[in-house]
Amino acid sequence: MAMKLKYTTYNLEAENGLLVTRPAGKEIKEQIGKRLDKLEPNTVLLIDFSGIDFIDASCADEIVVRTMARIAAGEFIDRFVIYKNIADQHIENIQLALSVSDKLIIAVMASKWRILGSVNKSLRDCLIAIVGHKEVTARELQKLMGFKTVNEASTKLSKLYELGLIAREPFREPVRGGGRQFRYLSLLIGYKHDRDEYSTSADLI
Amino acid sequence: MRVISINCNTEDFILNKEVFDTRIAAQLNPLREEYLRLGRKVPKVDAFIIDASLIREADNYSCLALALLCEQLNDKFGPGGGITLKILSNNHFGHTFINSGYYGLISKIVDLNQTTGPYPEDESGSHHCVVKRIHSQDSIKRFGGLIKMAFFDYIIKANSPMKSSYKTYQERVGPFLTIGIELVQNILDHSQQKTGHRPFGFAAMQLLTEAIDIAVMDLGIGIPASLGQYTHSVLESISAIKLACQKKISRKNDEGRGLGLHYTKSYVIKLHGEMIIRSGKGNVTFNPSNDFAGEEVRFSGTAFFSGTQINLHLPLKKIGGCNGDEIEIYDL
Numbered sequence: 215m216a217m218k219l220k221y222t223t224y225n226l227e228a229e230n231g232l233l234v235t236r237p238a239g240k241e242i243k244e245q246i247g248k249r250l251d252k253l254e255p256n257t258v259l260l261i262d263f264s265g266i267d268f269i270d271a272s273c274a275d276e277i278v279v280r281t282m283a284r285i286a287a288g289e290f291i292d293r294f295v296i297y298k299n300i301a302d303q304h305i306e307n308i309q310l311a312l313s314v315s316d317k318l319i320i321a322v323m324a325s326k327w328r329i330l331g332s333v334n335k336s337l338r339d340c341l342i343a344i345v346g347h348k349e350v351t352a353r354e355l356q357k358l359m360g361f362k363t364v365n366e367a368s369t370k371l372s373k374l375y376e377l378g379l380i381a382r383e384p385f386r387e388p389v390r391g392g393g394r395q396f397r398y399l400s401l402l403i404g405y406k407h408d409r410d411e412y413s414t415s416a417d418l419i
Numbered sequence: 420m421r422v423i424s425i426n427c428n429t430e431d432f433i434l435n436k437e438v439f440d441t442r443i444a445a446q447l448n449p450l451r452e453e454y455l456r457l458g459r460k461v462p463k464v465d466a467f468i469i470d471a472s473l474i475r476e477a478d479n480y481s482c483l484a485l486a487l488l489c490e491q492l493n494d495k496f497g498p499g500g501g502i503t504l505k506i507l508s509n510n511h512f513g514h515t516f517i518n519s520g521y522y523g524l525i526s527k528i529v530d531l532n533q534t535t536g537p538y539p540e541d542e543s544g545s546h547h548c549v550v551k552r553i554h555s556q557d558s559i560k561r562f563g564g565l566i567k568m569a570f571f572d573y574i575i576k577a578n579s580p581m582k583s584s585y586k587t588y589q590e591r592v593g594p595f596l597t598i599g600i601e602l603v604q605n606i607l608d609h610s611q612q613k614t615g616h617r618p619f620g621f622a623a624m625q626l627l628t629e630a631i632d633i634a635v636m637d638l639g640i641g642i643p644a645s646l647g648q649y650t651h652s653v654l655e656s657i658s659a660i661k662l663a664c665q666k667k668i669s670r671k672n673d674e675g676r677g678l679g680l681h682y683t684k685s686y687v688i689k690l691h692g693e694m695i696i697r698s699g700k701g702n703v704t705f706n707p708s709n710d711f712a713g714e715e716v717r718f719s720g721t722a723f724f725s726g727t728q729i730n731l732h733l734p735l736k737k738i739g740g741c742n743g744d745e746i747e748i749y750d751l
Contacts (some may be wrong), residue, residue: 230567265568268597272604327748
């Protein structure tokens with residue numbers, strides 16, 4: 215049976231809904247780090263912004279950019295982060311903070327998702343394809359994206375995995391010629407958006 | 420005229436999952452049955468009134484469920500006169516719901532708080548200036564809270580003409596909060612004191628009829644000294660101020676720093692406002708112009724005065740967009 219990702223939520227909270235100042239962001243970043251440290255492998259932490267009215271660029275830098283930097287540095291192997299309920303009022307300052315780093319994040323709201331941050335188009339397109347197909351091997355991605363070689367697909371997949379944007383499991387079938395193959399999974403593969411969580415309310419009428 | 424009221428009030432003034440799933444769900448049973456029976460042929464409702472006027476606290480579930488309810492009412496029984504939500508704006512629930520992404524689904528907010536906010540108008544029609552001492556992280560948050568409250572009170576309650584310029588409450592207040600918070604943060608982050616005392620400063624805000632003025636000041640060592648320029652010539656002061664408004668210029672080296680003044684300036688120009696910075700012996704004014712760089716810079720020398728003072732004049736009427744690049748959205 216294919217590997218399943220587990221999901222758990224961290225709700226951001228702030229007085230008056232204002233998440234501002236760098237020290238406040240640092241404190242939350244540390245809490246997120248402790249939480250990530252305790253998670254089992256192949257778990258996705260959903261950082262929920264629904265309690266936040268406004269986040270400034272300093273907090274966004276600490277909570278978003280530096281958290282993703284720690285993941286990319288290998289501090290939390292096979293633990294992942296998705297940002298949930300990032301609304302329009304959050305996006306501008308989060309994009310601002312991401313614009314000076316090479317970090318990307320996946321943001322979900324209701325039944326939609328988007329990529330925030332800037333990265334080359336090829337990597338972005340790969341990520342979109344993986345989310346669309348839910349899981350791929352390097353060979354499958356090569357065919358999807360029309361890459362000339364499997365190596366090109368492998369490199370993209372490794373990069374996305376390093377950035378903490380996709381998960382991976384060793385491929386269970388033997389590989390011709392030996393070697394190791396991985397199956398890469400979208401972080402959204404098992405994610406259920408709010409309508410399912412609040413199914414009672416969704417069926418009110 | 421078909422008007423349906425839904426009462427969300429509770430005796431303990433708290434709205435939570437249990438209340439939502441039992442009492443409010445029970446009120447919706449007749450509507451559910453009607454829709455099951457008639458589907459899209461169900462008679463439209465002229466107006467929904469959702470009364471949460473006594474609620475002071477609500478959990479995240481209830482806020483989201485309330486928003487989803489509005490969406491469904493609008494989808495299945497509307498559009499009629501829209502959905503009126505009665506709340507008390509000056510409590511946590513009022514703030515939380517108003518500032519949620521689903522605010523746009525509510526046609527009309529009836530705020531039963533009956534206050535005029537902390538900004539009574541004077542005879543000229545302008546609101547009084549509010550000045551706050553900035554000395555701690557909490558004071559920064561309070562100043563941000565003031566900006567938020569002022570916008571809510573002034574723009575939404577007073578039915579300001581500005582209301583029609585923006586789609587959502589967040590779009591209105593977001594840029595101004597960003598600017599205000601960034602400026603006051605700089606007081607604590609960057610205003611070193613010669614005497615070694617903890618940094619402090621003052622922030623002021625005044626809502627005018629169609630603009631907002633924000634001013635901050637500190638008595639630190641000033642921008643030129645902060646960037647390593649310890650002489651007090653006019654030209655060097657002006658260069659230092661202009662340099663400080665560029666990206667990634669900060670006396671602190673870590674990544675992610677040095678963006679505050681740069682983005683404040685960018686926002687001010689997008690909003691077609693004006694920013695004046697006085698520090699050292701220099702005074703620099705940024706405002707938009709028709710030249711290719713999109714900004715006009717004027718500068719002059721001043722007598723030396725400790726610290727940095729920044730004045731912003733920001734029109735409230737939306738001119739162009741403040742949002743960044745379009746972000747593609749995908750379906751799950």
